[in-house]
Amino acid sequence: MILLGEDLVDPYGGAFKVTRGLSTDFPGRVRSTPISEGAIVGICAGLALSGYRPIAEIMFGDFLTLCFDQIVNHIAKYEAMYNGKVVCPVIIRTPSGGGRGYGPTHSQSLEKHFLGVPHLRVVASSLVHDPAAVLRALLAQDSPVLLIEHKLLYPLHLILPEGGRIEGDIAEQHISSDGLPTVSIRPVPREACSFTVLAYGYQAELARRVLSRLAVEEEIFGELVVVSQISPLDWVPIDASVSVTRRLLVIEEGVEGFTWGSEVAARISSRFFGELRQPVVTAASDPTVIPTSKTLEARMLMTSGRVERAIRQVAA
Amino acid sequence: MVFVTDVAAPLAGWVDPRLAGASGEPRAMRLYRRMRFIRRFEESLLEMFERGLLNGTTHACIGQEADAVAVVEHLTDDDHVFSNHRCHGHFLARTGDALGLMAEIMGKPEGVCGGIGGSQHLCAPGFMSNGIQGGIVPSAAGIALAKKLDGGAGLSLVFIGDGTLGEGATYETLNLASLWKLPLVVVVEDNGWAQSTPSSANMAGSMHDRFAAFGIPVFEIDSTDVEEIDTVAGHALAQARTWEGPVAVIIHTYRLCHHSKNDDNRPAEEVAARWELDPIEIHGGRIAQSSRAKIDTEVESALREVIDRALSL
Amino acid sequence: MKPVLVPTSDVNSETGLLVAWLAGDRSEVMAGETIAEIETSKAIIEVPAPEAGLLLHAASEGTEVRLNEPIALVFTDTGMLEAYAEEQQRLRAETAESGPRATAPARRRADELGVDLASIGGDSLITVGMVEAAAAAVTTAGVELPDPLPGIAGLPRIALIGAGLGATQVIDILQAAQSGTAVAVMDDDISCWAGEVMGVPVVGGFEQLGRRVGGGAFWAGIITISTSVPARTRLREALEANHIPLANAIDPTARIAVGVTFGTGNVVAAFCHFGVYTVVGDNNFLSAYNSYDHHNRLGSDISTGPACITSGLVVLGDRVRLGTGIYVEPHIELGDDVHVASGAVIVASVPKGHVVKRRVVTTAVVPRR
Numbered sequence: 001m002i003l004l005g006e007d008l009v010d011p012y013g014g015a016f017k018v019t020r021g022l023s024t025d026f027p028g029r030v031r032s033t034p035i036s037e038g039a040i041v042g043i044c045a046g047l048a049l050s051g052y053r054p055i056a057e058i059m060f061g062d063f064l065t066l067c068f069d070q071i072v073n074h075i076a077k078y079e080a081m082y083n084g085k086v087v088c089p090v091i092i093r094t095p096s097g098g099g100r101g102y103g104p105t106h107s108q109s110l111e112k113h114f115l116g117v118p119h120l121r122v123v124a125s126s127l128v129h130d131p132a133a134v135l136r137a138l139l140a141q142d143s144p145v146l147l148i149e150h151k152l153l154y155p156l157h158l159i160l161p162e163g164g165r166i167e168g169d170i171a172e173q174h175i176s177s178d179g180l181p182t183v184s185i186r187p188v189p190r191e192a193c194s195f196t197v198l199a200y201g202y203q204a205e206l207a208r209r210v211l212s213r214l215a216v217e218e219e220i221f222g223e224l225v226v227v228s229q230i231s232p233l234d235w236v237p238i239d240a241s242v243s244v245t246r247r248l249l250v251i252e253e254g255v256e257g258f259t260w261g262s263e264v265a266a267r268i269s270s271r272f273f274g275e276l277r278q279p280v281v282t283a284a285s286d287p288t289v290i291p292t293s294k295t296l297e298a299r300m301l302m303t304s305g306r307v308e309r310a311i312r313q314v315a316a
Numbered sequence: 317m318v319f320v321t322d323v324a325a326p327l328a329g330w331v332d333p334r335l336a337g338a339s340g341e342p343r344a345m346r347l348y349r350r351m352r353f354i355r356r357f358e359e360s361l362l363e364m365f366e367r368g369l370l371n372g373t374t375h376a377c378i379g380q381e382a383d384a385v386a387v388v389e390h391l392t393d394d395d396h397v398f399s400n401h402r403c404h405g406h407f408l409a410r411t412g413d414a415l416g417l418m419a420e421i422m423g424k425p426e427g428v429c430g431g432i433g434g435s436q437h438l439c440a441p442g443f444m445s446n447g448i449q450g451g452i453v454p455s456a457a458g459i460a461l462a463k464k465l466d467g468g469a470g471l472s473l474v475f476i477g478d479g480t481l482g483e484g485a486t487y488e489t490l491n492l493a494s495l496w497k498l499p500l501v502v503v504v505e506d507n508g509w510a511q512s513t514p515s516s517a518n519m520a521g522s523m524h525d526r527f528a529a530f531g532i533p534v535f536e537i538d539s540t541d542v543e544e545i546d547t548v549a550g551h552a553l554a555q556a557r558t559w560e561g562p563v564a565v566i567i568h569t570y571r572l573c574h575h576s577k578n579d580d581n582r583p584a585e586e587v588a589a590r591w592e593l594d595p596i597e598i599h600g601g602r603i604a605q606s607s608r609a610k611i612d613t614e615v616e617s618a619l620r621e622v623i624d625r626a627l628s629l
Numbered sequence: 630m631k632p633v634l635v636p637t638s639d640v641n642s643e644t645g646l647l648v649a650w651l652a653g654d655r656s657e658v659m660a661g662e663t664i665a666e667i668e669t670s671k672a673i674i675e676v677p678a679p680e681a682g683l684l685l686h687a688a689s690e691g692t693e694v695r696l697n698e699p700i701a702l703v704f705t706d707t708g709m710l711e712a713y714a715e716e717q718q719r720l721r722a723e724t725a726e727s728g729p730r731a732t733a734p735a736r737r738r739a740d741e742l743g744v745d746l747a748s749i750g751g752d753s754l755i756t757v758g759m760v761e762a763a764a765a766a767v768t769t770a771g772v773e774l775p776d777p778l779p780g781i782a783g784l785p786r787i788a789l790i791g792a793g794l795g796a797t798q799v800i801d802i803l804q805a806a807q808s809g810t811a812v813a814v815m816d817d818d819i820s821c822w823a824g825e826v827m828g829v830p831v832v833g834g835f836e837q838l839g840r841r842v843g844g845g846a847f848w849a850g851i852i853t854i855s856t857s858v859p860a861r862t863r864l865r866e867a868l869e870a871n872h873i874p875l876a877n878a879i880d881p882t883a884r885i886a887v888g889v890t891f892g893t894g895n896v897v898a899a900f901c902h903f904g905v906y907t908v909v910g911d912n913n914f915l916s917a918y919n920s921y922d923h924h925n926r927l928g929s930d931i932s933t934g935p936a937c938i939t940s941g942l943v944v945l946g947d948r949v950r951l952g953t954g955i956y957v958e959p960h961i962e963l964g965d966d967v968h969v970a971s972g973a974v975i976v977a978s979v980p981k982g983h984v985v986k987r988r989v990v991t992t993a994v995v996p997r998r
Contacts, residue, residue, distance in 0.1 A: 002465075017670050028465075034495065039454045039488035046458015046472070049444070052465070054458075069485070073448045074455055082439035083430035155642035155670060168730050168754065187754045216732045219756055 001139070002047060003030040004040050005057030015059050016095050016154050037066035041092060045075045048088045053139055061096025061148060062108045075144045076120040087142035091135075097150040097202055097253055098285075098301050103292035107301075109285075111148045112254040115231040115263065122231040124148040124201040127159045128166060128183045128208075129228045137179030148230075150202035150253070159208075169212065176234040184237055186223040187215035193223040195247035195314045198238060198264060200230050203251050203302060210308045220315045222249075230260060235267070242268060242276075249281045249314040253302045256284040283310035331412035334618035347389070347542050348599050349611050351381040354405045355596055356619050357414060358573070361404075361421065365577055369627075371423060374435040377405040379572030382542035382595035383505050384409040387473070387565070389546055390553040393442065394463070394470030398456040401436045402505075403445040406475055411440045414619065418626040426629050450476070450483025453502070457489045460498040460562075471556050473501045479510025481519060481526060490562070494530040497560040501553065502527070504564065507571040512581060527564040538568035540595040543602075630709060631679045632699035635667050644693050645669040647700060652678070654686040655710065658703065665700060678703055683710050731755035743820035764819055765836065775823055775830040777813035777846040785809040786847040787876050789826075790835065790864050792816035795853035795914070796826045799896055802878040809876055812847050835867060849876035851894060855914045855932060858948045862930045865894065865912045875912060892929065904941065916953070934971065946981060 003019060009032040013020025023030035033040050037058055044054035058064055064071075071092065078088040098107030114122050121143050125131055138145050161171035161183060172184045185208060186193050199207045204226040214220040223241050227233065242248050248268055250261035261282030268280055286300035298305075333339075335353045337346035358376040365374065377384070384405035391397070391410070399406040407417055413428060420427025421435050428440055436447035446452050453474055460472035480486055481504070493500045506523060508515050527534045535552035539545055545567060556563040570590040574580040580587070600608055635645065645667040652664040658678040665676040678684065682703040688694045704710035729746045731739070731754065738757045739746050742764040749755050749763050780786040787809040789796045793816075800811050814826050817834045824831045850873050854860045868875060875894025879885075883901040892911035901915055904923030913931040921927065922941045931945055934953030939945075944962040952971030963969070964981025973987045 031496075034488075034491055036488035036492060038451075038485040039457070039492050042451065042454020042485060042489065043458035043461055043492065046455040046460070047462050048458070049455065050459050050462030050466075052462055069448060069451050070454060074446060074451055077437075077446075078439075078444075081429060081433045081437045082444070083432050085429070085439045086444075155644060165752075168752075170753075188756060189753075192756070192758075215754060216730075219732045219734050221756075 001029065001053040001055065002044075003055050003057065004033055004044060006033055006035055006040075006059050008032050008057060014057065016149075016151060018093075018095075018149075018154075019057065037063050038070055041067035041070040041090070042074065044090045044092070045070060045078070045088055048075070048090045048144075049078065049086050053089060053091075055091045055093060058092060058094040060106050061094040061110050062105050064092075064094060064110050064114070064146075067092070068113075071114070071120065071144070071146070072117055076117050079142070080119055088144055089139075089142045091138060091145045091147055093147045093149060095149050095151040095154070097152060098290045098297060099152050099202075099303075101292055101294050101297060104289040107290040107297070109148070109150075109252070109254040111146065111230070112252075112259050114146050115260055119143060120231075121145045121229055122148065123180070123229045124227075125150070125153060126201050126204045126226050126228065127153060127156055128161065128171070128185070128204070128226050129181050130158070130160055134180065134228055141178055148201060152202050153205070156205070159205075166208075167212070169215075172237075174234070174237040174240075176229070176236075180229045180234065182225060182227045182234055182237040184223055184225045184241055185211075186221070187212065188221050190223055190241065190244050193221045193241075193245050195222045195249060195311075196238075196241040196245045197222050197224045197311060197314075198227070198248060198250045199224065199252070200227050201253070203253050203307065206302075206304050206307045207251060207311070210304060210311055214308070214311065214315075220311070222311060222315060233264070233267075235271075238264075238268070239271065242272060246272070246275055246277045247314050248276070249283065249310055251283045251302060251307055251310060254284055255287045256282075257287050259284050278314070281310065281314045283307070332414070332618050332622075334614040335408075335414055336412040343389075344543075344599075344602060345607060345611065347385055347546070348596075348603055348608065349615060350385045350409060351542060351596055351599065352612060353414070353615050353619070354381045354384065354408050356615055357408060357417075358404060360619060360623060361418075362573065362577070364623075370421060372421075372434055373576045374404075374421065375402040375576050376573045377402050377571070379540070379590065379594065380505055380507060380569050381405050382540055382545050382599070383475075383503070383567050383569060386542050386545035387503060387549045387553075390550050391442075391473070392470070394468055395442065396456075396459050396463075396470065396472045397443045398452050398459065398472065398474040399438075399443070399445040400449065400452060400475055400477065400480070401445075401447045402477070403436065403438060403475070407438050407440070407443055407445065410443045413440060414622045415626055416440070418622055419629055422626055422629075424626065424629045426626075449480045450485040452476075453480075453483075453486050453489040457493045457498055457500050460493065460500040461496065463499055464497075469557060471499045471501050471553065473503060475503045475505060477510065478504065478506040478508065478515050478523070479513070479518060480504075481523065482510070487526075487530075490527065490530045490532060493562040494532050498562055499556060499560075500562040501556050502532075502562065502564045504566045506566060506568045508568075509571065509575070509582060511575045512579065523566055527566075532562050532564050533559075534564045534566060536566040536568075540569055540593045540598060542595055542599045630685075630705070630713065631682070631703045633664065633676060633679060633684075633701040633703060634699055635674060635676055635694070635696050637669075637674070637696050642670050643696060645674070645696055647688050647690055647692055647694050648673070650686065650690050652684050654684065656684055658682065658684045667694065667696070667700070669696070676700065683707060685710050685714060729755060731760075732757070735760050741818065743818045764817070764834070773823055774833045777832055778810075778829065780812045780847075781810045785849060785876065786812045787878075788812065788847040788850045788873075789814045789829065789853050790816075790850050790868070791853040791860075792818065792821045792824075792826055792831050793854065795855040795896070796829075798855070798898060799851055799853045799878045800827045800829060802880045802896065802898065806879060806881045808878070809849075835864065849874045849893075851876050851878050851896060852912060852914075853896070855896075855916070856950075858930055858932050858950050861912055861914065861932060862948060865930060868894075886923070898935075910947070922959075928965070 008014050008019045009023040041056050044056045047054040075088050075090050169185050169187050174182045197207050211222050250264045252260050265280035285302045291297050337349050358378050364370050388409040397410050416428035423431040438445045456472050456474035463470040524534050537548045552565045648668045649666045652658050660681045662678050663675045664678050667674045682705050685702045688700050735755045735757050738760045744760050792814045803809050811829045813832045821831050852864045877895045879897040880899045882899045883897050885903045886905040888906035889903045891909045894912035896914045898917040900918050902920040907921050907925040909927045910929035915933050916935040918936045920938045924942050926944045928947035930948045933951040937951045937955045939957040940959035942960045943957050946965035948966045950968045954972045957975040962978045966982045967979045969985040970987045973985050
């Protein structure tokens with residue numbers, strides 16, 4: 001395994017300190033690179049084709065645009081266009097998301113542009129999934145992966161299911177056939193939940209807190225389904241919840257319009273046509289740039305307040 | 317992902333000595349044979365396109381055969397070649413798998429990539445190609461890094477054109493390859509034209525200086541003579557194997573055919589003048605007429621068999 | 630005392646790790662002296678003492694601290710430090726969380742019904758539904774529920790709905806009026822079951838209604854809850870659903886003029902006056918000294934405090950709630966669901982769903998010297 005990216009080497013240890021200590025413990029295998037996203041990811045492609053397991057760190061998810069060609073036209077295509085003669089198991093990790101006031105080009109959630117790229121998996125970290133287990137599962141398979149780490153999750157502690165519970169709520173974990181987890185959290189048995197919320201990453205944590213509070217304060221009972229791999233989706237745990245609650249809200253931080261939620265809504269509407277009690281509701285950030293000013297940012301971004309409003313819309 | 321797997325044992329790796337040259341054949345003749353083989357392959361391909369037997373597009377390398385043949389002379393099994401859209405010459409020189417390539421271009425499951433990759437996207441032991449200009453250079457550098465980490469002596473070669481020097485990925489990679497002292501060999505086939513645009517309208521500054529700027533030694537030659545190119549390639553690859561770091565080879569050559577199919581609006585006199593420097597003719601003149609004719613016949617019949625076989629699949 | 634804050638600038642986190650205390654708890658520190666080290670995702674921050682004095686730690690070494698809250702306090706004298714420390718200790722003990730997990734509505738309902746949350750058991754979140762089920766389960770789980778009184782021959786047997794103070798008023802009115810006899814009291818608050826109100830047994834919750842009336846224990850009910858209009862409405866509907874008629878309880882001191890009609894379920898306290906041809910609906914609780922002058926019309930489910938005086942031709946809608954000491958001029962209509970604050974003088978009609986507020990300007994409350 002090789003780690004490549006900008007400013008990874010100690011003592012700096014990466015812009016968000018994720019790799020701190022690694023270049024010391026594993027000399028030669030963790031390298032800082034010049035500011036060359038295309039080359040960083042492309043060199044990882046060559047390494048992967050040669051049997052290595054490279055992990056690229058793109059400093060901000062906003063910079064994924066600079067390696068879009070390498071990801072879409074090279075990494076995601078090699079195995080298929082060469083009829084299975086090679087594999088290209090590159091993992092590209094990137095901190096993404098807003099809420100820190102970093103402005104229009106350092107706050108985006110651009111993963112929506114990589115959804116549906118054939119042969120590319122898009123995975124998102126969240127507090128309820130063990131990151132070591134997820135990474136192990138990804139390293140045990142040969143597809144290329146885009147791994148999104150929301151930067152607001154970095155300073156938070158993991159909240160993993162323990163004894164089937166998370167902070168008192170029922171927490172059920174479903175592992176897909178290739179080892180990727182989905183965790184479903186509900187304050188009361190599923191039959192007593194009147195809606196399902198589907199989310200990932202930081203938004204999943206916001207939703208979890210809102211749902212927990214609404215359950216205790218107002219007996220608004222919703223089940224939260226937190227997926228790790230967002231594309232392609234493991235529909236089993238999602239269907240299991242929606243088939244009972246028959247109401248779905250999909251939330252994400254990316255901007256509105258042709259989103260992850262749109263795809264989920266299309267598939268769920270098709271599968272559960274006639275059984276849903278209301279159309280699938282989707283919630284996303286406003287379709288514009290993310291302002292630097294804290295107040296302006298909070299107005300267009302998916303915040304706790306907007307998550308709550310969306311939940312009340314589907315709980316009504 | 318659906319792979320094309322319902323085929324009998326792969327046909328790749330089949331190397332016909334009539335096309336690649338038997339062991340023991342004098343070098344000069346081998347060089348001629350291989351160039352002739354590539355030329356006839358490409359011409360047959362274009363003719364089949366015209367007859368409507370083939371689907372899609374292709375980028376023939378007529379006029380540039382000497383480059384591939386000369387460079388491959390100095391490769392070992394540990395080396396890897398990454399090529400671009402105009403890759404047939406490189407592929408044939410490296411693997412000799414004419415049937416695999418022909419079947420691939422015909423879209424047959426017996427093709428080297430099951431008909432999925434086609435003319436521009438080939439994969440064989442020691443060889444890959446992709447149709448994105450410049451985008452292939454980082455992959456080649458990654459392969460070079462892998463070879464360095466493996467501790468072996470292998471080189472990673474990448475063939476680009478003059479037009480590729482417009483793509484940013486190329487420069488990002490040259491910088492990194494030089495910084496990390498990767499065993500990467502960049503071979504630029506400057507044929508003066510990027511599709512329909514001459515280099516003069518495409519390139520500012522000097523081609524040589526682009527590599528020198530990153531501290532990369534440049535081996536440059538303006539020739540279509542395979543023996544001259546062979547000498548330079550020999551020096552370049554020897555350097556690449558001994559010193560730590562990338563090496564660039566710039567071959568000023570000329571494409572005698574269209575860019576792809578029937579899209580050639582270069583000045584007719586210019587093209588005609590370059591036909592005078594046909595590499596097949598230049599080198600063929602060094603070989604005895606009778607030997608040359610014999611080689612031509614062998615290549616022709618072998619090629620005929622390949623085409624017939626491929627058509628029948 | 631001065632708080633010791635972590636000097637932060639451009640820090641990417643809200644919390645940090647208190648890696649080391651460099652000055653002990655309750656030790657003397659100098660102004661500017663480095664007293665602690667906090668590690669954040671970006672760097673290790675040295676924390677200086679804001680002034681000289683005695684240091685009181687507010688967090689332990691090795692714990693996570695919030696960067697916008699003080700990690701310690703500096704006091705100028707020991708006395709104040711110890712007093713503060715003691716206070717913090719006491720507060721910590723008081724607010725220690727324990728007990729079963731329940732939703733806020735469930736806690737309120739449990740209070741209402743007298744259900745002990747700990748008795749519900751299990752490790753799920755306790756909901757209103759579960760509390761109500763537990764309450765119902767208790768009744769069927771063998772709490773000895775008494776039988777209603779046999780009653781007095783010749784007087785209709787009445788069930789009183791609600792075991793609060795309103796029940797005592799109604800029992801008194803019935804005894805005085807000799808228009809019926811209270812034989813049972815029902816209330817959803819389990820804690821008063823098997824008890825009694827002025828000698829009348831509390832026989833269980835409202836779900837007993839259906840069961841008992843079938844047995845002929847009583848023939849009508851009176852809702853004794855005086856002030857909560859929603860409760861009166863809800864219970865009236867429950868009685869109707871169980872096909873139980875409502876009875877009136879009208880104090881014998883009430884002066885009822887000619888042509889006045891009453892519906893059912895009305896409670897009329899002492900010294901009320903109903904002027905000629907006034908019409909009164911159902912299930913109204915009218916307190917003492919209410920006067921409805923001639924040709925008034927009252928709706929249903931109304932609740933009033935004492936001393937509400939109307940003029941002629943006044944209309945009160947359904948579920949109107951009047952405080953105490955209210956005057957209403959003639960020809961006025963108070964719409965459905967209107968609430969009027971005590972002491973108001975109504976000089977114009979009030980549209981439905983509105984509230985009449987009154988600001989007391991001359992009455993002042995001051996401590997007696």
